[in-house]
Each structure stands twice: as C-alpha cells, then as structure tokens.
Amino acid sequence: MTASKISFACAPVIALLGMAWGIAMAISTDHSTAPVHAHLNLLGWVSLFLMGIYYKLHEEIDGLFLARIQAIIWAAASLLIALGIALIHMNNPVGDPIAAVMSIVLFLDMILFVVLVAKSRQ
Numbered sequence: 001m002t003a004s005k006i007s008f009a010c011a012p013v014i015a016l017l018g019m020a021w022g023i024a025m026a027i028s029t030d031h032s033t034a035p036v037h038a039h040l041n042l043l044g045w046v047s048l049f050l051m052g053i054y055y056k057l058h059e060e061i062d063g064l065f066l067a068r069i070q071a072i073i074w075a076a077a078s079l080l081i082a083l084g085i086a087l088i089h090m091n092n093p094v095g096d097p098i099a100a101v102m103s104i105v106l107f108l109d110m111i112l113f114v115v116l117v118a119k120s121r122q
C-alpha cells in the first residue's frame with residue numbers, strides 16, 4: 001500500500017471520530033475536551049489528508065518505505081495523542097506521558113515528512 005493510500009484510508013476514519021467527539025461535546029454542553037476534538041481533526045484528518053495529497057502528487061516518493069512508515073506513524077500518533085489528552089482531562093496521570101511522548105513522535109515524524117518533501121521533485 002502506498003503512503004497516499006494509507007493517508008486516504010486513515011484520515012476519513014479519524015475525521016469521523018473527531019466529529020463524533022464534537023457532537024458529543026455539543027450535546028453535553030461540556031466543551032472542556034475541545035483540545036481532543038481539535039487535534040483529532042487537525043492532526044488526524046486535515047494534516048494526514050494533506051500529506052496524502054502531497055504523496056499522490058509526488059509518486060516518486062509515494063511508494064517509498066519511509067513514506068509509508070511516515071503516514072502510519074502519523075495516523076497512530078494522532079490517535080494516541082488524542083487518547084493522552086483525553087486521559088489528562090479525566091485526571092488520569094497516564095495521559096501526560098502518553099501526550100508528551102506522542103508530541104515528540106509527531107514532531108520527529110514531521111521532520112521525516114520534510115525530508116521526504118525535500119527528496120521529491122518539487
């Protein structure tokens with residue numbers, strides 16, 4: 001599976017989760033977990049889908065192992081950072097290290113994406 005296919009498969013599913021979270025927040029009138037919803041939507045839906053479009057437009061990197069790994073890590077870390085933030089809001093101490101580690105993972109994964117963009121024919 002190419003990096004674009006992985007991105008296009010995962011991003012809409014994460015969008016559904018993010019939107020369901022938004023609807024649940026709106027129904028409950030408790031908006032305190034907006035950062036969970038915001039990051040599911042902005043990391044897992046918008047950013048991942050944008051990366052997928054870039055990969056699709058640059059087929060010379062789309063099939064690379066590193067590109068596929070980049071998309072898989074991004075999808076998994078978007079879900080895990082949202083889980084970490086949700087646990088923080090539930091006052092569960094496990095949430096903090098999960099969110100902290102995932103923020104570094106996402107940052108390193110963005111560096112990998114930058115390297116892949118640089119490697120592609122612009």
Ligand code: HEM
Pocket residue numbers: 018019020022023025026031034037038041042045046
């Ligand atoms: C079913 C669709 C959606 C519902 C019901 C929904 C609902 C909400 C609610 C209730 C809040 C809290 C607002 C507040 O307290 O200020 C919120 C915040 C937010 N939503 Fe959504 N949302 C939806 C879709 C989306 C999508 C698709 C995105 C992004 C692509 C998005 C991005 C955000 C962001 C970034 C915030 C935080 C805004 C801030 O902190 O000022 N939402 N949403």
Ligand code: HEM
Pocket residue numbers: 033034035036038039042043046047102103104106107
């Ligand atoms: C490593 C990745 C990221 C980390 C560690 C991070 C961290 C944070 C933190 C700590 C907050 C404040 C949350 C709060 O007030 O409780 C925040 C808010 C926000 N971030 Fe991020 N962020 C990341 C990536 C992004 C990206 C890529 C986007 C957009 C594409 C984004 C959009 C936002 C928005 C819109 C808010 C306001 C949401 C709200 O108030 O609910 N973040 N982020």
